[in-house]
Amino acid sequence: MTDFLQMIAGGIAVGSSYALMGLAMVIIYKTSEVVNFAQGEMALLSIFLTYMVLEFHGFPYYVAFPAALLFAVFLGCFLEFAVLRRAKEPNILGMIIITIGLEMILMGFVSWKFGADPKTMPFPMSPYSSVTLGEVFVSGLEVLTFIVALTVMVILFLFFRYSKLGVAMKATQQNQVAARLMGIRTKRILMITWGISSLVGCLAGLLIAPTTMQPYMMWDPMLKGFAAAVLGGMTSLPGSVFGAYMIGLIENLFGGYISIEFKSVVAFAIIVLVLCIKPSGLFARHYVKKV
């Protein structure tokens, strides 16, 4: 029984970081239907710069971390403004290819600037100190990630449901022309979307970095986050969080009871299965455009 509970706790813990990445991807997809493959590397750049100011310039945490989040917002807005918006005759496939290009450029820049040796982010909390719940161990960092993931989800959910900007974002996704006719500055909306998404991705990165940092570190969480978002339905925020926890739990239970070798791929197999049965994901509402 303890083993089972430990696996559940492990699944939830690892699901939280997938959830943050999933949320970040959903935000952009929700407004532009673009899958942003540079999501992980946008966070990567922010966290390596944070590492730089903490380690080499002696900035305190309370300055470095908020600055990282601000920088992330700026970076997201900048990339949208300077790169994506410049695409000629943009279509969705072209945009996705651009994000893949951005991913390579950002990773290349970080590898060049900081080298390939693994590092760890200084953090107020050790990633290896644990909290005991009965016989079950959870690390403090995992508890923090869990709280952050849920908080971000709730804030974003409320934001999209009730705030003017959030509703404008949704409108932009559903029909850009109509949205513009209603007086929404859709380009600016897209830019803000990228900024918010980058911020959420950066949060995920900052919570992963205390364990290990290397130029390749965000690729896997990004893929898992993407998988979670697909599972939950790419446009649903709670869906992507649910998907992320499902993946975390499936991985842990499968690894514990059936085969540890195939633990990382089983989640993807289940996604294929779900998509065969419900192509738009578990939670997405399908908008049918009438012609």
Added chain:
Amino acid sequence: MKKRGIWLLLAVLALVLGSAMGAVAEEGVTDTVIHIGQWGPQTGPAAPWGAVARGTGVYFQMINEQGGIHGRKIEYHMFDDAYNPAKTKAGVKELQEGVGMFGWASGVGTACGLSVKDYLMERKIPWVGPAAGSLHWISPPQKYLFAVYPLYYSEAKILCKYAIKELGKKRIAIAYQNDDYGKNGVAGAEAELNKHGLKLVAAVPVELSDTDMKPHVMQLRKADADVVLLWAGPIHAIRIVGTARAMKFQPQWMSTSTCSDFPLMMAISKGLWQGVIVGNFGDLPDSQSPLMLEYKKAFDKYAAKGERWGVFFYAGFGFVEPMVEGLKRCGRDLTRERFVKEMEGIQNFQGIFGKISYSAYEPSDVFCRQGQDELFLTQCVEGGKSKKLTDWMTPD
């Protein structure tokens, strides 16, 4: 008619002379230059090991600065394969068929090396010191392939022997990267334990894509292991140790030479690596041996800014020391066949690694192409320093 006859004669002459010239000048060797290639991951998940290829570059630069080898400078061609065997193969073919290498030095990664092994061997191109301790290099032995790195198999045997005999441990488990590297470790550990009438209490595979180590640690803890061998990359190894610490599971950790860069391991594990015992194939970073001091000087002079004098970096010197020795022994008359013959004559060669010896090619003798067979064990102590636990050891 007469004109055609002259052309025919010229063509025949050109063919004959051409092939005769070809026999004299070996591919990749000119009067002034020897072309040598190497691949190494400068990007991607294995990038920390890419220091090997950069180390070799500095070593060759040092040799060139000292006048080269019998009047010839080494022209070093290194490329980034990102630890991706498909890229390794493409890059090797491009350099071999485009520029023409005399031979290949080192090269990180078992899978990467395997992707080009047959290509190089079929073309009789020498390859010295693959930076991986795989059994594939020597089993079966290849005439043109000289291994330097002690076998992971032997390393696992030595570590298990130490755990049983010196530490009195009986419950030994292994967490291994699920590929050739990890499986060589499992095979070595099983062989040594069998000899003592023991069995591995757990063998837990780690996939390269795994980031969450809880399921792995749970299995190790369930098996109640008192020693755990970590046959994985540095990051996975640290994650396992860290997760185990969080789960209050603290066996004696042991690991391979690939995780022996203590300053690096201590820095990224935030001190958790302290107490881990590893195998070492060469001198320690702070060694004061004259050769290491000379190499350190070359490092200070030629290495790029921001480069670190770590184990992987100077391993790039060590893996190719025997190659340079072989080239020196050839004199001016450098052909691949002569090079192989001279390499076979190397006995008890001492560079910054353990003793290296080869013998005449014998298809049934796997050790005729395994240069180094000895290792010593160290333990990571405070500040990332090494405490030497044993002298050079060879597996029984």
